């Protein structure tokens with residue numbers, strides 16, 4: 001399911017094309033979410049890896 005295929009309920013056009021204010025608002029919302037989600041996920045994964053590494057180092061010595 002792709003975000004590119006989302007259809008606007010107001011103008012029945014593709015949201016990605018931004019034909020009406022609702023489209024543009026939805027497009028902006030989706031873009032902001034997709035941008036903010038990835039770095040946060042990466043940071044969370046990085047934090048887990050760092051904790052695991054610290055634990056491994058502590059156990060090794």
Ligand SMILES: [Zn+2]
Pocket residue numbers: 008009010011012013015018019020021022023024
């Ligand atoms: Zn629209």
